[in-house]
Every structure is written in structure tokens, then in C-alpha cells.
Amino acid sequence: MKLKKILSAIFKKTGGSKTLIYRIKCKKCGEIITVRINPGTDMRSPYDDDAPENAAYILTKEILGGKCQNIINIKCYYDASLKEISRDISETGTFI
Template sequence: MSFLKKLFSSSPNAPQSHFYSFTVKCNRCGEIIEGRINLSNDLSLDDDGSSYFIRKTLMGNGKCFQRVEVEMKFDASKRLIEKQAQGGTFVE
């Protein structure tokens, strides 16, 4: 995690809340895959106009080519309200 440490220490005033980090475990090989969402850039406005959603496909570094499709929903304040994963499981 030295990369993240460096990133945050170089800009101490940048609010970390602009990023949402999560971890999923591949259902096939059990690999732990980390993902990160930029709440300022990556989210799309939902049809109802008052919430946001994102779809992301993750792949591990191992030899398994299982894709983990992640779908998340955020409210107007960009707080997570719903999440689901296909091909993997969220790790808290």
C-alpha cells in the first residue's frame, strides 16, 4: 500500500472521501481484488436524476480469467446505498 500512502501524503488537503475503495474476492480462485472508484469522475447519473450508479469489471492478476462485475448505487450525496457483484463476493 505504499502507493496509496505516497498519494495521500503528497496532497494532505485532498479529501479522501472522493474515492470509494472496495475489495472483492473472486468466486473461482479466491483471489482478492481491490478496486477504487473516483466519486468525482466515475459515477453516472441514474435515470431518476437523484442518484448515481457505476458498473465496473475487475480482473485479478492471477491465471484465472474470471471477471468480477461490480455494480453500485450511490445517493445524491454520493454515499453508497447498494452494491452487488457477479463472479465475486464483496469482502468487508
């Protein structure tokens, strides 16, 4: 996929195979799920109208723990230096 190649090239240049870590709690069973985000493969350019003005990347991910079938969706925006601008999570989980 072309976009991924471009993104990974950008991240290589800015020194980042940096991994972001989120800890998420499943609201159904209480499991704490650690999610590792690889910016080069998990993020893309935002295309939707909801994106903050300075957003350079968006992350959307479906998270499923090991204990139940409760799916948690997260959506985060980042600026060009990968600083998180906003975060959103479905009703089924919480950031901790």
C-alpha cells in the same frame, strides 16, 4: 465527454476527489482484489428503471484480478452525498 465534466464539477464543489475502496474476492481463484473508485470518472447518473428512487449516481465496473481471467461485475447505487444505497455483484465474486 460532457457528462463527465458536469459530474466532476459537481464533485469538486462537494469537496470530493474522495476515493471509494472496495475489496472483492474472486470466487474462482480466491484472489482479493482492491478496487479504487473515483466518483468523478467512474460514476454516472442512473438511467435504468431498476435504480432506487433516491439514487443520484450509479457505478458499474468490470473487475479483473491478476491471477485468472474471471471477470467480476459490480453495480452500486449512491445517493447525492455519495452514500451507498445498494450494491450488486456478479456470481463470479463477492464483496468482503
